[in-house]
Amino acid sequence: MQMVMNDENSVEQLFARWQPQARKGWLETFILLLLCQKRSYGYEIATNLRQSLDAELPEGTLYPLLRRMQRDGLVDTEWDTEGSSNPRKYYTISNRGRELASMMQSEWTRWSQTMRALEKDQ
Amino acid sequence: MQMVMNDENSVEQLFARWQPQARKGWLETFILLLLCQKRSYGYEIATNLRQSLDAELPEGTLYPLLRRMQRDGLVDTEWDTEGSSNPRKYYTISNRGRELASMMQSEWTRWSQTMRALEKDQ
DNA sequence: GCTAGGTGCATCGGTAAGCGATGTATAGTT
């Protein structure tokens, strides 16, 4: 059996395809932690992530994710039609959300420690 | 429109379903960093992760992942039929793999900083 | 010699989810 080396895939392309996979799980943590601090709405969350991480947050990812969070009772929602801008759907963290955020956070810490241990003596 | 709160999903269940998603991206980084240090084989990698992270690494996840890495030229493989044990498929990091690992690592660092900034003033 | 458990590899298929493309609507700018 012969395994063909795939040279069409540059390292940059591989990285580009890996990024969303990596983003996947931690994105939810990021959003929950963000909402722990202040209520926010979709577009602002995306802007926030773009600025603080210089990472894209496609709308096709964000809005379904927020709906799932709402479905699972992690956030409460409220439409804000006041003001001059477009109507905003504000998200507020719930108790369940806070609880889950803290569990995710400790999981993050565990991975963080393991990663650091690996890069230490390379 | 009414959004039904899904109480069947306990926070523990939500966390359990989230974990593999979170594991998803960083797992590849972990394996590449591990292979940067020494060549290894599937079963050993799984054991290693289980010990250092107390995290499960299902075989249905691991072996397809390793095949993808091989396909993309991130690792070189070599069967070891010597010794008393079962034949082992050893994985060695390639230059492409090393390059990608370093890119992933800096991405990890960026997320790490952002996360830390969020949990600081909660 | 038989059986159970550990080692070591692998695939299949049901399910979940990313996200590019696309759509709608309003406000402000050129």
Added chain:
DNA sequence: AACTATACATCGCTTACCGATGCACCTAGC
């Protein structure tokens, strides 16, 4: 009038997790 930014949302193609399952070998205990 045209374009950009704000703000929401869905569709469907594709990727990938992982529980279940299977094969093969080795060692230990009865």
